Amino acid sequence: MTEELKTFTLNDDLWQELLELTDGAAAPCFQCGVCTAICPWGDARPDGFSVRGILRAAQLGELGELESLWLCSGCLQCEASCPRGVEISGVIQSLRYLLWRRRSSLHNLPSVLWSCYWNNNPLGQPPSARMDWAVDLNLPDFDPSQHEWLFYVGCTASYDRRAQEVARAAVRVLRAAGVSFGVLGLDEPCCGESVLRLGHRPFFEDMARKALAIFDQREVKHLVALSPHCYDMFAHEYPQLGAEFDVQHITRFVADLLEQGRLHLHAGDPVRVTFHDPCLLGRGNGEYEAPRTILKNTPGLEFAPMQPEGEDGLCCGGGGGRMYLETPPGERFGDTRVRQAQASGASVLATACPLCIACLEDSMKVLGGEPMSVLDVVEIAARHLEPA
Amino acid sequence: MSRKKSRLELPEGYRADQAGQGIWVYLEHRDGEFASVSLELLGKGRKLADQAGVELSGLLLGDSVETLGESAISFGADEVCVIEDPRLAAFNLEAFSDLVCQAVQEGKPGVLLLGATHDGRDLAGRLAVRLQTGLNADCTELVLDPARGVLISEVTGFGGGIIALLECPDRRPQMSTVRPGVFPLPERNPARKGRVLRIATNITDEIFATTVLEKEERHTVDLTQADTLVCGGRGMDGDFDSLRELASVLGGDVGGTRPPVDDGYIERERQIGQTGVVCHPKVALCLGISGAFHFVVGIEQADLVIAVNSDPEAPIFEYADYGIVADVHDFIPALLGAFESYRERAHA
Numbered sequence: 031m032t033e034e035l036k037t038f039t040l041n042d043d044l045w046q047e048l049l050e051l052t053d054g055a056a057a058p059c060f061q062c063g064v065c066t067a068i069c070p071w072g073d074a075r076p077d078g079f080s081v082r083g084i085l086r087a088a089q090l091g092e093l094g095e096l097e098s099l100w101l102c103s104g105c106l107q108c109e110a111s112c113p114r115g116v117e118i119s120g121v122i123q124s125l126r127y128l129l130w131r132r133r134s135s136l137h138n139l140p141s142v143l144w145s146c147y148w149n150n151n152p153l154g155q156p157p158s159a160r161m162d163w164a165v166d167l168n169l170p171d172f173d174p175s176q177h178e179w180l181f182y183v184g185c186t187a188s189y190d191r192r193a194q195e196v197a198r199a200a201v202r203v204l205r206a207a208g209v210s211f212g213v214l215g216l217d218e219p220c221c222g223e224s225v226l227r228l229g230h231r232p233f234f235e236d237m238a239r240k241a242l243a244i245f246d247q248r249e250v251k252h253l254v255a256l257s258p259h260c261y262d263m264f265a266h267e268y269p270q271l272g273a274e275f276d277v278q279h280i281t282r283f284v285a286d287l288l289e290q291g292r293l294h295l296h297a298g299d300p301v302r303v304t305f306h307d308p309c310l311l312g313r314g315n316g317e318y319e320a321p322r323t324i325l326k327n328t329p330g331l332e333f334a335p336m337q338p339e340g341e342d343g344l345c346c347g348g349g350g351g352r353m354y355l356e357t358p359p360g361e362r363f364g365d366t367r368v369r370q371a372q373a374s375g376a377s378v379l380a381t382a383c384p385l386c387i388a389c390l391e392d393s394m395k396v397l398g399g400e401p402m403s404v405l406d407v408v409e410i411a412a413r414h415l416e417p418a
Numbered sequence: 419m420s421r422k423k424s425r426l427e428l429p430e431g432y433r434a435d436q437a438g439q440g441i442w443v444y445l446e447h448r449d450g451e452f453a454s455v456s457l458e459l460l461g462k463g464r465k466l467a468d469q470a471g472v473e474l475s476g477l478l479l480g481d482s483v484e485t486l487g488e489s490a491i492s493f494g495a496d497e498v499c500v501i502e503d504p505r506l507a508a509f510n511l512e513a514f515s516d517l518v519c520q521a522v523q524e525g526k527p528g529v530l531l532l533g534a535t536h537d538g539r540d541l542a543g544r545l546a547v548r549l550q551t552g553l554n555a556d557c558t559e560l561v562l563d564p565a566r567g568v569l570i571s572e573v574t575g576f577g578g579g580i581i582a583l584l585e586c587p588d589r590r591p592q593m594s595t596v597r598p599g600v601f602p603l604p605e606r607n608p609a610r611k612g613r614v615l616r617i618a619t620n621i622t623d624e625i626f627a628t629t630v631l632e633k634e635e636r637h638t639v640d641l642t643q644a645d646t647l648v649c650g651g652r653g654m655d656g657d658f659d660s661l662r663e664l665a666s667v668l669g670g671d672v673g674g675t676r677p678p679v680d681d682g683y684i685e686r687e688r689q690i691g692q693t694g695v696v697c698h699p700k701v702a703l704c705l706g707i708s709g710a711f712h713f714v715v716g717i718e719q720a721d722l723v724i725a726v727n728s729d730p731e732a733p734i735f736e737y738a739d740y741g742i743v744a745d746v747h748d749f750i751p752a753l754l755g756a757f758e759s760y761r762e763r764a765h766a
Contacts, residue, residue: 138693154696154715190711191733353712356693359680388712395652395708396677 045091051124056088058114065108065118070344071101074361081108081118088121099126100136103363104227104350106313110341119350126229139228142354146237151185152224152354161215163187163194167201172212174249179204179211182253184260185220186384192391193384199412200256200280206415207284207293211254219244221260226267228351238263238271245275252276254283256408258310258383259349265315279311280408281382285323295414297329303410304336304376306367306390307343308383321382321407328414336374344370348385364393372400379404439567441467442527442591443495444518445478446509446538447486454603455533457493459596461604463531464494466562466569472528475499477521479514481507484614491612493604499525501617505626509537512627515544521617522549527591529569531560534595542595552586554594569594599643639671639687646670647699649690649717652677653706653727653746658684660750661705667757673697675713690716706746709734 048056063082066072071079079101102122109118129135145154161169163183172180181204187197204211219241226234245253253275255261264277287293303325311317318340325333338344347363368390371379379390379402391404443463446453460476467474476490476498487498501517518541522530530545532538534556546553559572563585569592573582586592641647648665650658651674658678665672674684675691690697692712702720706727707713714737717723725738728745735741742749 138696141696153692191709191714191736192711354692356676356686356689388710392676392710396680 041091047128048088048091048125051127052088052121053124055117055121055124056085059085059089059112059116060114061086062113064111064113065116068107068111070103070105070107070363070366071361073366074363081122084122084125085116085118088125096125096129096134099129099229100351100355102350103309103345103347103352105309105345105363107309107342107345110313123227123229123350124231127231130230135228136355138354139351142228142351143225143230143233146220146222146225146233150220151189152220153185153189155185155189157216160188160218161213163189163197164201164213167198169201169215170212172214172248172250174251177210177212178252179209180245180248180250180253181211181213182221182255182260182264183213183218184255184257184384186259186388187256188218190384190388192387196384196387196406196409197256199406199409202412202415203284203287203293203408204254207287209287209292214244214248217244217248221263223259223263224351224354226263227349228354234267235271238268242268242271242273245273250275252278254278254280256280256384258308258314259385262310262314279315279317279320279382281311281320281324282317284408284411285320285327288324288327293411295328295411296417298414298418300330300332301378302332302334302374302376303378303380304334304371304374305339305407306336306346306371306379306381306386307340308381308386309343309345309349311382312343313341321380324407324411325380328410330414331410334374334376336370336376338370346381346383346386346389348389353385353388362389362393364389365397368393368397368402369399371402377402378410380407380410381405382407439470439472439528440475440525441470441472441529442475442477442522442525442531444530444532444538444541445476445486445490445498446533446535447478447480447483450486452486452489452493453533453535453598455535455538455596455598457603458598458601459531459533460490460494462560462596462601463529464604466529466560467496469562470564470567473497475525475527477501477518479506479517481505487614489606491614492606492608492610494607494610495612497613497615499615499617501619503619503621505621505623508630508633510626510628510630511537511540511544513621513625514541515548516625517619517621519545519548522591528567530591530593532593532595534597538595542593546593549589549591549593551589551591551593552584554584554586554592557584557594557596558600560594560596568592639685641671641673641688641690641695641697644671644673644697645700647673647690647697647702647717647720649673649675649702649704649707650678650684650746651675651705651707651713653708654678654683655706655747656681656683657747657750660754664703664750664754667754668703670699670701670703673716675707675710692716704734704738705750707734708732709737 065081069079069081104119142152146152150157183197187193222234222237261279344367345363441463443459445456463474473496476495479501481504487500490498532542554571557571558574561570568585571584571594646668648670650661662672673688673690678684679689692715696716698719700721702717702723704725723738724740725734726742726749730743
């Protein structure tokens with residue numbers, strides 16, 4: 031039996047639209063398929079996720095089934111392996127905008143965007159509660175004449191009770207090192223990462239410009255971000271819109287404090303710790319060393335790498351806007367990641383991203399097996415500020 | 419596409435002098451009974467009409483619905499315009515849009531209110547486009563500015579955190595769909611007098627683009643409308659039967675966190691939280707739920723949160739108005755027993 035040949039007519043308008051949306055980013059793809067082969071959905075779902083197919087469709091201007099675009103968790107494994115250097119997750123992110131234009135986004139995604147619009151956070155939380163995490167910390171309002179650094183907390187750590195603990199730990203660490211910093215408090219703008227990842231670039235740029243105006247007005251020169259997601263926005267997207275401030279992720283900042291001798295950690299109970307690389311910190315920004323530096327400079331910790339790690343590390347499943355979408359049981363990357371962590375023999379699973387913590391803790395609760403605590407490296411550092 | 423238009427002929431008594439002023443309520447009904455939101459709108463519409471000194475009309479489409487028309491008068495309408503045809507027995511979007519649109523163009527109401535039901539939303543959107551007017555969707559309050567004759571609609575947006583006041587100052591009719599349950603049901607007054615106006619129609623088959631072949635009823639779950647929510651988490655250890663029993667005693671709905679949904683103890687459409695449903699119940703009873711943030715966003719807008727968990731450190735207690743440290747497997751039978759003995763005493 032010969033397979034029936036399919037014919038289709040190229041839609042010039044759509045082709046033009048796709049070219050504009052993606053800025054031609056899909057053009058260099060020569061369809062080798064490494065992206066599909068390496069995509070973690072291949073192991074998680076029976077049908078996998080045809081990244082190659084999406085790039086082909088983007089090249090040809092023939093988009094059929096678009097629902098699968100929402101699968102991408104922006105883990106960047108495909109990009110790291112692409113021999114042609116295609117910015118694949120950027121292409122997928124751009125194509126998602128088509129779904130917004132066609133008003134066919136998934137049911138709860140519009141409310142994420144509306145929440146950013148009305149509440150200044152994607153989580154449907156009241157703007158007035160943005161500083162509740164720090165209610166007893168007496169944090170100073172950022173003042174450029176007094177403070178060198180702006181500590182940018184981000185929405186997740188401002189509202190998510192678990193992530194709030196990370197923000198509080200970061201404050202203890204920064205204070206212990208004598209860092210001169212302040213926060214923007216209720217004025218802190220959402221960076222817009224969720225909006226961009228969900229594909230709505232025009233709204234993202236609108237948010238980012240407003241955020242930039244606040245940073246400019248408050249004369250922010252140096253910003254340290256708690257979440258790799260916000261960090262990624264400030265490091266890569268905001269400069270394109272004119273941002274000139276210097277930005278660091280909290281792990282690099284704390285690692286530098288340790289290496290400069292401004293921060294000293296004390297020995298605690300001996301524990302084995304493994305580390306899960308957040309995608310946007312590692313593959314997104316090449317920062318594999320800083321969190322490991324923190325762990326290795328914490329006396330009493332034994333570092334037990336998990337496999338795979340670093341550039342090959344598996345995503346937690348919470349990026350690319352997937353935090354707002356349900357993943358069927360059995361297909362969650364977090365479950366696999368937790369099993370890999372358990373196999374390392376460690377009793378603590380460290381990471382450096384609030385979304386990773388949420389996904390990994392969820393999987394940890396449900397999976398059973400060797401119980402491990404999931405901690406941010408900053409929390410680990412904070413627990414070693416005083417001699418035991 | 420050229421379709422033969424169905425023609426409406428307006429009867430004697432159709433008040434042309436009220437053009438651009440009267441308040442109309444689109445009356446939705448099923449199996450011989452009004453949708454409760456339609457009655458709620460008659461109640462609210464009556465107050466607005468009295469305030470503005472205009473008439474309140476109901477618009478009723480269906481097959482043999484005259485008794486319903488009279489009933490609408492007893493709930494507050496001054497007149498009810500009835501379009502009757504056997505083919506209108508079931509809601510048909512294309513045909514109803516055509517007919518309601520024509521009726522509105524002829525009758526020129528100042529305000530047109532519809533329930534924010536599935537059919538009402540469908541209809542309202544089409545009507546607003548055809549009538550080239552605005553539509554305030556899913557409103558939770560209606561206020562009249564008598565000086566300008568402008569209806570101000572309140573919309574609670576985006577999880578209820580925001581209230582927007584919307585008006586349609588220039589175009590007529592001013593259209594709003596209203597969320598069911600926000601206005602009280604009016605008292606029925608059988609002595610009320612009013613007019614039932616039959617609108618003669620010459621309805622062509624062409625306006626029925628779809629035909630109902632078969633009707634299959636399925637009960638879908640809409641937890642966003644639940645007043646009382648009984649939620650279970652992993653701590654229920656899969657015992658959702660007792661949760662359902664408790665919910666039925668309380669007259670509430672059952673919801674769950676992700677793990678019991680994953681394990682198949684409860685349907686996916688009952689999953690509450692960031693990737694499930696965000697609810698606004700009056701009471702949320704959270705049983706065996708630790709209180710992870712992505713669950714809590716689904717119930718934190720409840721008027722009252724009661725949490726039961728054996729772990730006194732569980733984060734859910736931070737969100738609860740009442741926290742009970744107890745094992746849910748002891749707590750639920752005890753609560754059910756308490757209700758049982760209360761009922762016995764009440765009936766004794």
